[in-house]
Amino acid sequence: MTHEELRDLLPAYALDALAPDEARAVEAHLATCAECQAELRGLRQVAAELGTGVPVVTPPAALRRQVIEAARPRARVIILPQRWGLALGAAAVAVIIALAGLGVALDRRLAAVQERLAAQEQTLALLASPSAKTAVLAGTVPGNVRLVYDPERRQGALVVSDLRDPGANLVYQVWLIAGQQPESAGIFRPSPGRPLIIPLSADFLRYRLVAISIEPGPRGSPQPTTTPILSGTI
Amino acid sequence: MAEPREQEALEAGILARVGRADMTAFEGLYDRYGRSVFSLALTMLRDAEAAQEVVQEVFLDVWRTARAFDPGRGSARSWILALAHHKAVDAVRRQRLRTTEPLDEGMANHQDVAELAVAGIARGRVRAALEALPAEQREAIALAYYGGLTQREIAERMRIPLGTAKTRMRDGMLRLRGILGAHYEETER
Numbered sequence: 001m002t003h004e005e006l007r008d009l010l011p012a013y014a015l016d017a018l019a020p021d022e023a024r025a026v027e028a029h030l031a032t033c034a035e036c037q038a039e040l041r042g043l044r045q046v047a048a049e050l051g052t053g054v055p056v057v058t059p060p061a062a063l064r065r066q067v068i069e070a071a072r073p074r075a076r077v078i079i080l081p082q083r084w085g086l087a088l089g090a091a092a093v094a095v096i097i098a099l100a101g102l103g104v105a106l107d108r109r110l111a112a113v114q115e116r117l118a119a120q121e122q123t124l125a126l127l128a129s130p131s132a133k134t135a136v137l138a139g140t141v142p143g144n145v146r147l148v149y150d151p152e153r154r155q156g157a158l159v160v161s162d163l164r165d166p167g168a169n170l171v172y173q174v175w176l177i178a179g180q181q182p183e184s185a186g187i188f189r190p191s192p193g194r195p196l197i198i199p200l201s202a203d204f205l206r207y208r209l210v211a212i213s214i215e216p217g218p219r220g221s222p223q224p225t226t227t228p229i230l231s232g233t234i
Numbered sequence: 235m236a237e238p239r240e241q242e243a244l245e246a247g248i249l250a251r252v253g254r255a256d257m258t259a260f261e262g263l264y265d266r267y268g269r270s271v272f273s274l275a276l277t278m279l280r281d282a283e284a285a286q287e288v289v290q291e292v293f294l295d296v297w298r299t300a301r302a303f304d305p306g307r308g309s310a311r312s313w314i315l316a317l318a319h320h321k322a323v324d325a326v327r328r329q330r331l332r333t334t335e336p337l338d339e340g341m342a343n344h345q346d347v348a349e350l351a352v353a354g355i356a357r358g359r360v361r362a363a364l365e366a367l368p369a370e371q372r373e374a375i376a377l378a379y380y381g382g383l384t385q386r387e388i389a390e391r392m393r394i395p396l397g398t399a400k401t402r403m404r405d406g407m408l409r410l411r412g413i414l415g416a417h418y419e420e421t422e423r
Contacts (some may be wrong), residue, residue, distance in 0.1 A: 040307075
């Protein structure tokens with residue numbers, strides 16, 4: 001399509017009324033055409049006027065909490081790059097303990113390569129930790145889930161791979177069990193095809209079991225509401 | 235109340251902070267736009283639950299992509315409303331796929347939505363601008379924007395050739411811009 005033809009599609013593009021292939025052609029052209037960018041700016045203002053002209057209805061207050069909760073950085077979950085999945089084991093134990101121990105504040109930029117390298121370096125220094133132990137979780141669903149922990153440092157982490165998505169609006173919740181009352185140790189959702197590490201701080205010697213159940217998201221439950229799908233002996 | 239130009243700079247600043255993962259700025263952004271996004275989605279979907287889902291999708295997307303926002307390409311307000319409209323149109327099209335009613339009834343429903351939306355326009359300036367359009371241009375724009383129909387669907391609905399539907403929509407939008415444009419000129423200075 002020519003510049004003129006694409007420019008003529010901008011009003012419909014601003015109204016989201018183009019077929020997907022036309023919209024893609026317009027977007028490709030917009031990337032390099034300053035004139036069309038300026039044209040779209042004015043048309044989007046018109047569209048925004050149409051959008052804000054409708055009668056105002058206040059959404060439920062609970063929606064605000066849900067929106068903000070959904071955006072809150074999952075500070076305690078580390079998503080590893082795929083290639084680390086092969087070497088999850090001793091290295092993972094050390095990374096986890098290093099990160100948890102250092103109390104690294106993890107935001108969504110942690111995935112940056114530099115920080116990963118720094119974490120790897122710190123890991124190497126701690127690799128020798130002789131007191132680290134592993135508990136393998138097993139149960140009713142396929143998945144590769146281990147708790148690696150250092151009872152002396154009271155630091156550990158759950159290493160999760162190949163666990164399928166729990167379903168829309170559901171999360172996995174981790175429980176540490178000493179007596180009758182399981183204690184929540186955090187919630188997570190798996191990331192398809194990528195291993196996850198959930199750092200945990202606890203006096204592991206107090207507990208006899210670690211378990212995972214499926215709970216309503218995004219906050220999980222104060223006590224398990226479903227039968228654990230995976231558990232392991234500490 | 236800040237002047238429009240200051241308002242625009244302020245909102246671009248909030249969006250820039252959201253781009254740097256500033257949670258307080260994100261909450262502020264929701265407080266500014268949550269209601270507008272919800273109201274638009276509710277007008278288009280006529281289903282409060284579906285409208286809430288749209289709000290969630292929109293703000294999660296804003297949170298993830300605010301870094302890519304370029305104030306040179308338009309105001310924060312236009313950007314968020316465009317995103318909201320895009321998500322709401324997706325939801326309208328999903329809603330349509332799920333309903334098993336005959337096509338004609340489905341289409342009639344979209345026309346109702348569009349007509350009700352135009353009738354419900356509360357802001358005087360937008361209302362006056364829409365009323366100044368020839369009826370066929372107003373209908374084409376309402377079916378697209380509020381009804382979530384594509385150009386092709388509008389042509390079928392209005393029983394006119396595709397080229398005519400495109401022309402009506404384009405002429406109507408350029409005319410609206412002309413009418414509403416005087417206001418933008420003021421805010422640009």
